[in-house]
Amino acid sequence: MSDTVNQGVPPALPLAVNLQYTKDLSFEVPHGPEIFTALTAAPQIAVNIDVQANRLQNDQPHFEVALTIKAEADEAPASEGGPVGRKVFIAELTYAAVVTLNNPPAELVEPLLLVEVPRLIFPFARNILGDITRDGGFPPVILQPMDFVALWQARRAEASQTVGHA
Numbered sequence: 001m002s003d004t005v006n007q008g009v010p011p012a013l014p015l016a017v018n019l020q021y022t023k024d025l026s027f028e029v030p031h032g033p034e035i036f037t038a039l040t041a042a043p044q045i046a047v048n049i050d051v052q053a054n055r056l057q058n059d060q061p062h063f064e065v066a067l068t069i070k071a072e073a074d075e076a077p078a079s080e081g082g083p084v085g086r087k088v089f090i091a092e093l094t095y096a097a098v099v100t101l102n103n104p105p106a107e108l109v110e111p112l113l114l115v116e117v118p119r120l121i122f123p124f125a126r127n128i129l130g131d132i133t134r135d136g137g138f139p140p141v142i143l144q145p146m147d148f149v150a151l152w153q154a155r156r157a158e159a160s161q162t163v164g165h166a
Contacts, residue, residue, distance in 0.1 A: 013112070013116065014101060014102040014103060014104035014108070014112070015099055015100070015101055015102065015104070015112050015116060015117070016099060016100045016102065017097050017098075017099050017117070017120060017121075018062070018097075018098045018099060018100060019097065019098050020095065020096070020097045020098075020121055020124060021095075021096055021097075022093070022094075022095055022096075022128065023066060023094040023095065023096040024092065024093070024094040025092070025093050025094075025128070025132065026090070026091070026092040026093075027089065027090070027091050027092075027132045027133070027136050028089065028090045028091075029088070029089050029136060029137070030086070030087050030089075030090070031086050031087065031088070032137075035075075035086065035088055036137060038075070038086075039075065039088065040076075041075075041076040042076065042139075043073035043074055043075055043076060043088040043089075043138075044073065044074050044075075044076055044084060045071055045072070045073045045141060046071070046072050046073075046074075047069065047070070047071045047141075047143065048069070048070045049067070049068070049069050049070075049146060049151065050067075050068045051065065051066070051067055051068075051114050051118045051148070051151065051152075052065070052066045052068070053065045053066075053113035053114055053117070054066075056098070061100050061101045061102070061103075062098060062099070062100050063098070063099050063100075063101065063113055064096055064097070064098055064099075065096060065097050065099060065113055065114075065117040065118065065121070066094050066095070066096040067094070067095050067096070067118050067121055067122065067125050068092070068093070068094045069091075069092070069093045069094075069095075069125055069129055069143070070090070070091070070092045070093075071089075071090075071091045071092075071129060071133070071141050072087065072089070072090050072091075073087070073088035073089045073090075073138070074086070074087055074088060075088060088138070089133065089136060089138060091129060091132055091133055091136070091141065093125055093128055093129055093132070095121055095124060095125035095128065096121075097117055097120070097121050099113070099117055101113075110152075111149075111152065114148070114151075114152045114155075115148045115149050115152050116148075118146070118148045118151075119146075119148050122143075122145075122146055122148075126142070126143045129141055129143065130142050130143075
């Protein structure tokens with residue numbers, strides 16, 4: 001009888017998010033206030049995202065997962081294909097979560113920490129980045145949803161190439 005009741009219900013994740021917090025936040029407008037009057041076109045924005053996970057104590061299943069987002073905006077080139085102009089703003093955010101893993105299979109530890117936790121905390125980091133850029137006097141930077149599986153796989157591929165060439 002219990003099998004029919006639980007059909008279609010995914011198993012619970014062997015993961016508990018204990019808390020989330022802003023670990024580091026920086027916003028800089030290096031050429032303010034003149035940059036506000038000098039902008040003639042929307043700036044070009046580059047975004048870099050990184051995820052790090054660290055065990056808090058060797059004998060405990062508690063980890064800190066840190067999602068770092070760096071958004072840099074430059075003045076658009078004066079001419080097609082020309083060099084970018086001055087730095088408009090730099091926003092850096094490290095948003096972290098402290099999580100507990102509840103005896104997951106060994107092959108799930110890395111994807112839980114580097115894919116699932118970032119997926120869960122990304123909306124909060126995205127909101128902070130949007131707020132800080134808007135409060136800094138610019139249109140908010142709204143990040144599109146991230147494919148953390150692809151990011152994790154790319155990092156694994158890069159790590160295996162590095163090991164292979166060492």
